[in-house]
Amino acid sequence: DQQVKQNSPSLSVQEGRISILNCDYTNSMFDYFLWYKKYPAEGPTFLISISSIKDKNEDGRFTVFLNKSAKHLSLHIVPSQPGDSAVYFCAGNAGNNRKLIWGLGTSLAVNP
Amino acid sequence: EAQVTQNPRYLITVTGKKLTVTCSQNMNHEYMSWYRQDPGLGLRQIYYSMNVEVTDKGDVPEGYKVSRKEKRNFPLILESPSPNQTSLYFCASRRSGSRHEQFFGPGTRLTVL
Numbered sequence: 001d002q003q004v005k006q007n008s009p010s011l012s013v014q015e016g017r018i019s020i021l022n023c024d025y026t027n028s029m030f031d032y033f034l035w036y037k038k039y040p041a042e043g044p045t046f047l048i049s050i051s052s053i054k055d056k057n058e059d060g061r062f063t064v065f066l067n068k069s070a071k072h073l074s075l076h077i078v079p080s081q082p083g084d085s086a087v088y089f090c091a092g093n094a095g096n097n098r099k100l101i102w103g104l105g106t107s108l109a110v111n112p
Numbered sequence: 113e114a115q116v117t118q119n120p121r122y123l124i125t126v127t128g129k130k131l132t133v134t135c136s137q138n139m140n141h142e143y144m145s146w147y148r149q150d151p152g153l154g155l156r157q158i159y160y161s162m163n164v165e166v167t168d169k170g171d172v173p174e175g176y177k178v179s180r181k182e183k184r185n186f187p188l189i190l191e192s193p194s195p196n197q198t199s200l201y202f203c204a205s206r207r208s209g210s211r212h213e214q215f216f217g218p219g220t221r222l223t224v225l
Contacts, residue, residue: 043216
């Protein structure tokens with residue numbers, strides 16, 4: 001049973017437009033969420049996070065929104081750039097300080 | 113430069129031939145872990161270590177061993193590799209007090225024939 005779901009395996013957007021990547025979760029015990037970005041032949045790199053007590057966190061072009069009632073979070077990238085083309089992973093943590101539960105990822109392609 | 117290194121990056125081996133994938137971090141992180149990534153299954157944790165000489169099983173530990181004799185190193189050992197261990201492996205580390213911002217190595221692509 002997948003506790004973190006990224007239902008869109010891929011997404012294509014035009015350079016300069018907004019990219020919205022979605023993530024749904026089932027575990028109501030998650031108290032922290034993270035987004036990672038992964039380029040081919042590299043390991044994932046941390047992008048942005050949000051605590052469950054917040055509904056928004058912003059870092060430059062990246063904003064994560066959390067809707068706890070819907071168990072849904074989204075990552076917004078504005079404006080999208082070709083260098084943002086990568087696989088984006090959503091992950092949740094249930095506060096046991098032990099491990100993250102990962103989604104399967106969404107492959108984003110930003111076209112010039 | 114702060115980093116997590118893994119060796120080898122690519123390995124093709126045969127069933128039953130013991131192998132070790134090394135992992136080293138230079139950030140003095142307490143916490144280290146190993147993941148495998150498979151199509152349709154995402155990233156799954158194999159083993160983790162909270163500090164030197166402290167290790168524990170993750171979600172898919174069968175067929176793997178680890179050791180943590182030094183803070184910087186966390187090798188992954190496959191005593192008798194099998195084809196179902198063909199995968200992409202990542203080592204990661206973080207500070208014990210961080211909110212799970214992990215630093216990942218570049219990955220090791222293992223093929224077991």
